[in-house]
Amino acid sequence: MKKLLFTFLITTGTILFSCQKSEAQSKDYKDARLSVEERVEALLPNLSLEEKVSQMRIFHANIGVEADEKGSLKLSDRVVKKLKLGIAGIKNPAEHMDALAAAKFNNELQKYIIEHNRWGIPALFVTESYNGVDAEGCTKFGRPIASAASFNPELVNRIWDVVGKEARLRGMHMCHSPEADLVRDPRFGRMSEAFGEDTYLTTQMVTNAIKGVQGDYEGLGKGTHIGAVAKHFAGYGQVLGGTNFAAIEISDRTLIDEIYPPFEAAVKDAKSLGIMASHGDLNGIASHGNPQLLTGTLRDDWGFKGYVVSDANDIGRLHYFMKVAETPEAAAQMGLEAGVDIDLYAEDAYALLPEMVKKNPEIEKLIDRSVRRVLRTKFILGLFDNPYIDIAEVEKGVRAQSSLELAKESDLESIILLKNENNTLPLNKNKKTKIALLGPLVKENTTEMFKSVVGKNIQFVSEKGFHLTDEKGGNPKLLDKDPKAIAKMVEIAKNSDLTILFLGGDEFTSKEAFFTNAIGDRATIDPVGAQDELIEKIKAIGKPVIVVLKHRRTLSINTISEQADAILDTWDLSEFGDQSTAKIIFGEVSPSGKLPVTVPRSIGQLPFHYSMKEINYKKGYLFMEDGPIYPFGYGLSYVNFEYSNINISNSEITPDSVIEVSIKVTNTGAIKAKEVVQMYIKDEIGSVTRPDKELKGFDKIELNPGESQTVSFKITPKMLKFTGLNMEKILEAGSYTVKVGSSSENYLETTFKLKK
Template identity: 80%
Template sequence: MKKIFFLAVLIIFASFKTNDSSSKDYKDSSLSIDERVEALLPKLSLEEKVAQMRIFHANIGVEHDENGKLKLSDRVVEKLKLGIAGIKNPGEHIDAVSAAKLNNELQKYIIENNRWGIPALFVTESYNGVDAEGCTKFGRPMTSAASFNPELVRRQWDVVGREARLRGMHMCHSPEADIVRDPRFGRMSEAFGEDTYLTTQMVKNAIIGVQGDYEGLGKGTHIGAVAKHFAGYGQVLGGSNFAAIEISERTLIDEIYPPFEVAVKEAKALGIMASHGDLNGIASHGNPELLTGVLRDQWGFEGYVVSDSNDIARLFYFMKVAESPEAAAQMGLEAGIDIDLYAEDSYAYLPEMVRKNPELEKLIDRSVRRVLRTKFILGLFDNPYIDIEEVKKGVRIQSSLELAKESDLESIILLKNEKSILPLSKDKSLKVALLGPLLKENTKEMFESVAGSNVKFIAEKGFQLTNQKGGAPELLDRDPKAIASLVNKARSSDVSILFLGGDEYTAKEAYFSNSTLGDRATIDPVGPQDELVEKIKALGKPVIVVLKHRRTLSINVIAEQANAILDTWDLSEFGDQSTARIIFGEVSPSGKSPVTIPRSIGQIPFHYSMKEINYKKEYLFLAKGPLYPFGYGLSYADFEYSNIAISNTELTPDTELEVSVKVTNIGNVKAKEVIQMYIKDEIGSVTRPDKELKGFKKIELGAGESKTVSFKITPKMLEFTGLKMKKVLEAGDYKVKIGTSSQEYLETTFKLKK
């Protein structure tokens, strides 16, 4: 009897032990991800846990030596003894195959030199494709937004995800989900524009693309996205990086949060990066209501939150909301920051802090779970290496290069086309001058490849805009000889194409160092660009301007003087070739402006969806309205909108409406058009926007062809934050506006009844 009792006790004890996660093997791929995390976490020492909460940059000593073997600095070797959360940009300056080899060797070293064989996350950025040598270079996000084609953006970011993974990367600190409305801000082109709905659609598709519809993460074909900067970073006061951010709670909820919420709930982003700035006086990196309350408790985010560069430590020495570096580390940890990016004076203090305050280890465990979970999702414990033979088959392949060209063609915006000067004919003998400071070395070659033998080109850059110093570039003095030479080139030609605007030196990120600047106090084109346009126009010959830039510019003189303007923002590596194809009529332009283009910096803030009361008064001595409105863009075809119709004039909280319009191409060429739907709430309990974009569709029509385009109107579209700071759906009158831009449309009405 005693033997039976003893055996029963053993069986019961064994069953308890089997169910204990610490008895499970985290290397067992048959376990769930959560089970594997819980099996590994208790094994780690405090120092090993903290190591899983830090990322350093590869530029401190990760490279290949002269024999092509992994070479690590003493500093890197020391950092990797306990493992690491991740490394930023390993192999960024070498080709894809070499980078894949380097990252395989690096990962092998990391796995073999920490006790538990924990792999590292290798992290990149993706502003115009993978931010690394030898990958396909796409246009910047603002350029992509001009396409008004989310499916195209998804395909583009799918390539980004595939190329990054083949280099051995696992995460990207992209895309930006910020709304940008101030062209003084040097990082403007990194985001998708001024509008909440457009940005939301683009961010969602970028994340789904780069993550391979989430399924690509575990299969090892794609990388994880880190949406940034949460929240309100694009709204820095004065457009000055690191400045304060003041946004009403209502605007935050209705306009700033939605792209991030969709990134979490629908696109399933693996990571979120916190904002450099404060938010209404509360430093974002020390804001538990934002990083835990909104992000996790409200939206259910399960991924990790990473700091922006050194920003936890800056809670002490810059934001001055923490009493000491240790207090800053605790503030970031309690707020919900899981990974410290770069800093040596922040989370590095956590082990000693825990010895004084053991309760902090619970928060450390919380963060480490999130980091380990990400590594398991990405399959790094089971398949940490890249198949080198696959790299050449997947990086810069022809289909990816063709996609870059396709994206360019759909993103170029025709702002002006006086007397239909464009497209130019390839069939007529023509001498064309390619002139101006934004001309590239291969621009002439790209135009020649498109135009054929009848068109002859001469090209001259003339002058640079700045001295091109990386930190704080300075404007160059006006060069009268250079201007005269450009004018003479134009005089000897039949038509001049001027490449004007701005470049990577006139609009860029203003890093923390005081010696690095990137924001501007004015938005007029710099240097003698306006003078150049006026002098060449005075010759009495046609002037076409190709506008290249990374921030919105007030191009009043260009708009007045040029016969045609193509706004290209910042296109792919094939940008000039794509521009030539538009100019010579191979494709009709179909881009639409993702921002409002002001006449003067004095109009800022100035976006199409401002409150209706903002439009009551104009300014003395300034023409009315924007230079070009949001959603504006011409075509080589003319489109006629007619027969707007709505399925019902009443909507209830439980029903939907359908609104439609007939669009006819009354031109003589096949072309694409973006049909835009805006909704205006006529009366609200709080002051309401003048109009809000709620839908858009891009269609292609042959000459003379018509299509009826329909949109659904749902009660969800009409919700906003009411008097009591709760989402409300208010009964009343609404207008629906469907058209070719935010200022040119047909409209109809309906009532919401409750």
């Protein structure tokens, strides 16, 4: 009896001690004086297996997170069940509400989540950013590829700073953006989401975007900014045939030297909180099941400490789509072992982990590894200490006048002048003129935007004419040619002094191709519909024709380039895009954008980017002029910039030295203007075949009429490293040419040698 009593007391004491320990741990993780790591380790042991797995899953708000008729929180039974265990995060809650309503709603949602899981763990609310925050009521900026055309990283930093602030004020915490992918195939419908074809330009833009959206990292804990999730790691933009979900064929050397650097900089320099894995495969290994990629390269080599999230449902797809896992359970284990910490959306992947642990308890160690990373992110963001938004700050912080002005500034720096025959532009707003605004890319407010720029001397007549597609959701169809619409526009042009044609493409002709029946990629890159015919007929009238090119993918604009007197390439600008375009057309600002991609003459030239290997340029094609329509880095101005006096500080560089190249740039025009001075380096002889040239520096300067400036660039040994014969980064002695000028094809050059 005494022994039983002793055993009871010991057992009771153990239980009491365990409860006291658990209570102590639950208090520890709430102690803001502890380090992030200490708080994570205090909280993690408290969680049940099911609660841990819930911290590895994100679901979309569209499964039942909505507002009732009074704007209050309304949850489906499915969501209520999920939130009892807590959750890693929710994608796009309140995305269709204005910022103030969203902030109130997300506060209510977060409060519910905290109060309905045992440990009061807050959730991450996740958005995306392609034209600013992907939600109602925020400042709408131009797409990333448009801002890349500015060649102004500091401007990009300020844009994404606004994105981070506006998103946080809505109650958001993470952003599945920016894209660090290179986009070199204009068939790919997602082209405009990234920053172009070049490694160096993309690296500069991505790091500045991440630093901006994260508030230089300090804004995370202060609650002023959100965390970035750089994507898609790695090689996603290189899908075969330009079709989403297709296989990826990249040599290891190209992967290391060209595809990896923007991601490596996102981790090491910009401290991105998250990384999203790629839909695709590398050398036949699916990225979501690739431990060498997601753990070896990303974590062991680069030191990444954040979390890796799957692209939508892609862990489950290791089984039923990629077909590299025999069962759904094998797919879940493959993703977990590779290093994917969060399963986005799926019910057939990490949802299976609790049952899998019963059969293989060792899996829980990997689960703990991932949960640590997710909890760490939540502590870094300050969500345990300050999970709610100060409603009083929302209205004055979202769509502030300074943000709207920044959108306009970004547009003006991003618009590219491709052609200006006989100085057609700028137009004189003081001269009485009747202008036709015509074409399928004319918007409802285009005339209003143009009128806001000019005085009473200019008369506008506007006519859209026809749509490019039926504009139906996932799989839009091209419309039949409308001769009456074309004839009407021709008649308007005849009765006008000149025509501004709005041509190109829209959100229906270039978009993401989802897994279901949603098509967004194209088999050709010619302008769709009757656009070429339209410009030919209007040009035949004999009056000036100015083209405003709007698009989300590179187009082979052969006819447009031949027929137009002037072309402004605007990509996809902000909500003020047409107003900004009008300011350029009427000379308020000289255009200063440069092409972030190469513009091919034909789809048959693909793959086609400026930094291909020199041997790629040996032969052209029958019946077609060699080269691009417009090269990478190209863009005209309303003034001429004269380049002269290129000098190099030393004709030799060593592995331990730095040299400097300088050039004199003079504005020989009559107005103030900006110019992007670009530096390219060519390795003349390599132990492996080398790129024809590589962008290694650029500087955007502004000069008054007659003003000169000497622009200098440092050349470092790091710039000259590449992956050698033994697949290791090397510096190779030999001759190099440095080219400095206004584009990848217009420059002055000098030489130097690397001596070891």
